[in-house]
Amino acid sequence: MRAVVFSRYGDESVLELARLPEPAPADGEILVEVKAAGVNPVDWKHREGAVRNDRPFPLGLGWDVAGVVRATVPGGPAVGEPVYGMLPLPYGGAYQELAVLPASAVAPKPRRLTFAQAAAVPLAALTAWQALEAAGAGAGVRVLVHAGAGGVGHFAVQFARHLGAHVTATASAHNLDFLRRLGVDEPVDRATADPSAQGPFDIVLDTVGGPVQHASWRLLRPGGTLITLPEPLDEAHRLPGVTARRVVVAPDGGALRTIAALLDSGAVQVEVQSVLSLEQAATAHRISREGRVRGKLVLAL
Numbered sequence: 001m002r003a004v005v006f007s008r009y010g011d012e013s014v015l016e017l018a019r020l021p022e023p024a025p026a027d028g029e030i031l032v033e034v035k036a037a038g039v040n041p042v043d044w045k046h047r048e049g050a051v052r053n054d055r056p057f058p059l060g061l062g063w064d065v066a067g068v069v070r071a072t073v074p075g076g077p078a079v080g081e082p083v084y085g086m087l088p089l090p091y092g093g094a095y096q097e098l099a100v101l102p103a104s105a106v107a108p109k110p111r112r113l114t115f116a117q118a119a120a121v122p123l124a125a126l127t128a129w130q131a132l133e134a135a136g137a138g139a140g141v142r143v144l145v146h147a148g149a150g151g152v153g154h155f156a157v158q159f160a161r162h163l164g165a166h167v168t169a170t171a172s173a174h175n176l177d178f179l180r181r182l183g184v185d186e187p188v189d190r191a192t193a194d195p196s197a198q199g200p201f202d203i204v205l206d207t208v209g210g211p212v213q214h215a216s217w218r219l220l221r222p223g224g225t226l227i228t229l230p231e232p233l234d235e236a237h238r239l240p241g242v243t244a245r246r247v248v249v250a251p252d253g254g255a256l257r258t259i260a261a262l263l264d265s266g267a268v269q270v271e272v273q274s275v276l277s278l279e280q281a282a283t284a285h286r287i288s289r290e291g292r293v294r295g296k297l298v299l300a301l
Contacts, residue, residue: 002019002278003060004018004061005061007059030076030102031070032067032069036119036275036300037065038065038120039284042089043063044289046061060091061093062094063094064084064122065101066116084106084121085253086122086126105251107254108260110263117298120151120271121263122256125159126249130249130252131152131205132163132205136203138165142165142199142203143201143205144198145169146170146190147207147208149172150293150294157182158183161182165203166185169188170189203220213231214234217242226245227246273294275298276300284299
């Protein structure tokens, strides 16, 4: 089968299109013929060596899959069924024609989505879902989402609105109208405005890290919650009276069923900026690394 792999850590040039043996599912796993694979920042971080695992080179890439079941397990999805799901971290393997996933990690593909659109959902949507769940988001809560037009962010703002929260989100100026279309109450130009004018907030969702995480503590009310996603908490900036934790996404087929219902109902939208070929994986990584993505990038097989 065709697969994008890398045999050493480095920039996009280490990616190569190779021929690999077909993977064999273990107990509890299914085999999926991949129609599309989502691209996330963790992909290029893994390629650069910031996220590592203990498997030998060459290593696979990607965690988002949408495709058709080719082999299954008792109680799992039927052979031929369209599904979408997320491979468990840290072992990638979505940028290839056949992928192995735990049966518990997939759900039926949302009916109204193409395979490319469905592949844009799992990791980003589950990250947003689990982050808001960890923070206790609900009706009447004031939520700030940093980078609300990004992969995780554009799901987080919609999920928060669905829960009845009042949502503020930051983005570049050309994405403010996009945030409004997603239902954001108060879009904030991250280059020219300070979100503290809309605060204090009950929940701040940091999808960026670094200085954004550091500045987020002071945006919370006493008793508020900071959720950070891309990196561990920097305890040097902790403020008393604020709850804070890092959320690392985990596969969850049950949550993906719920998210699929929201997508099929039209209550939540998925934004795909570009669909590229498997051969364009390096280009996709470069675009993602530059931080110029509205929603998600997808590789079509």
